[in-house]
Amino acid sequence: MKVLALATVEAGDQPEGRDSVLAAARAGDRAAFDLLMRRHERLVLGTAFRLAGNLEDAQDASQEVFLRLYRNLAKLDTGNLAAWLYRVTVNVCHDARRRRPGTVPVDDAQELAAAGDDPQQSVHEAERRALLLRSLRVLSEKERAALVLRDLEGLSTAEVAGVLGSSVGTVRSQISKARLKVRDFVERYSRRRL
Amino acid sequence: MSCAIWEERVALFAGGDLRTAEAAAVERHLSRCAACNALAADLRWELDRLRQAHAEPLAPEHYAVVRGRVLAELAKPPRQRVVWPWAWAAALAVAAAAVLVVMTKPAAVPVPDVLRLVAGAPAVERSRTQRAPRKGAVISTHVRRRRVRGAVPSAIEERKLEAAEVVTPPAPVPPAVEDSPVRMVQLATDDPNVVIYWLFEGTGEER
Numbered sequence: 001m002k003v004l005a006l007a008t009v010e011a012g013d014q015p016e017g018r019d020s021v022l023a024a025a026r027a028g029d030r031a032a033f034d035l036l037m038r039r040h041e042r043l044v045l046g047t048a049f050r051l052a053g054n055l056e057d058a059q060d061a062s063q064e065v066f067l068r069l070y071r072n073l074a075k076l077d078t079g080n081l082a083a084w085l086y087r088v089t090v091n092v093c094h095d096a097r098r099r100r101p102g103t104v105p106v107d108d109a110q111e112l113a114a115a116g117d118d119p120q121q122s123v124h125e126a127e128r129r130a131l132l133l134r135s136l137r138v139l140s141e142k143e144r145a146a147l148v149l150r151d152l153e154g155l156s157t158a159e160v161a162g163v164l165g166s167s168v169g170t171v172r173s174q175i176s177k178a179r180l181k182v183r184d185f186v187e188r189y190s191r192r193r194l
Numbered sequence: 195m196s197c198a199i200w201e202e203r204v205a206l207f208a209g210g211d212l213r214t215a216e217a218a219a220v221e222r223h224l225s226r227c228a229a230c231n232a233l234a235a236d237l238r239w240e241l242d243r244l245r246q247a248h249a250e251p252l253a254p255e256h257y258a259v260v261r262g263r264v265l266a267e268l269a270k271p272p273r274q275r276v277v278w279p280w281a282w283a284a285a286l287a288v289a290a291a292a293v294l295v296v297m298t299k300p301a302a303v304p305v306p307d308v309l310r311l312v313a314g315a316p317a318v319e320r321s322r323t324q325r326a327p328r329k330g331a332v333i334s335t336h337v338r339r340r341r342v343r344g345a346v347p348s349a350i351e352e353r354k355l356e357a358a359e360v361v362t363p364p365a366p367v368p369p370a371v372e373d374s375p376v377r378m379v380q381l382a383t384d385d386p387n388v389v390i391y392w393l394f395e396g397t398g399e400e401r
Contacts, residue, residue: 129247
């Protein structure tokens, strides 16, 4: 039974194939569910990593997201699975952060920029990227979610609004503020190093 | 220094989030404002680098860890709800006892000191003087029945009359009865299921 289900799944990434994976997973096929996780793990863990700011919390959040996926398989609509996963990922990260407040400093950008860096060291390309990713920590939770979904995950503004349950206007405002804050963070960091 | 009023629009422009008309307006401003032009260039560069950084894949083992944990969680036997049968039985017994107590409890009727009340009651005077009490003086006559079934009303009335003659008052009259505006006489009948209470207002004397 499981082998049959997987054989159908491996047949291709056609919508019918996706439906059959979901159907097999709904029927309790763990191998099919494993395949479902593999298909969406980059989306879930990648987004959670940017939202949580560290890998350990992101893995915890991803685990919770996939467990919720398993519990809700019967109710899910195949067409909206990605949107559902984004929404749950954002919510789980939000809940985790509320349970552990203060784990990520968000206000003191200068302190964050200076932490652990040697001022004498030249700023390489990789370091600049790491700096940009760290700059996400200075954003508010909603701004960060909007920026991650729009600029990193490539969702449209309307899709981001749907995932976050906000209006398009609100999301546009959050995105523009987030971009300006990131830029401000990098500028302040660069000035400190000169 | 860029223009504060243009900053947000420039930030949206850098990410391609403006409609055609708005984008054209920002482009016109950028062609005239060096500071905003520099801001737009910085924002584009930063967004580009952010996307590149995010696109770098995580090591496969990080994904495997998550999958392994999820599958291990699903493999665990489902948590069974703890059921305490004795607790349910105890709760049920307590509830049944409470219901039983409520159902069998007699109505809370204050039972007066029969002898004292009878001593000051005008009904006794009636039995002595063979006069009927004033109609206005009687507040109510209450016949309390205990499981009287199939009793004919006329038979009960007969018993009332018989009982009224049976009751005799003791000689001393307590002062408390004298002060009370309402008095009650309990008439015992030969039927243990029928008790008659007679309530009077005042002393029962004619005015």
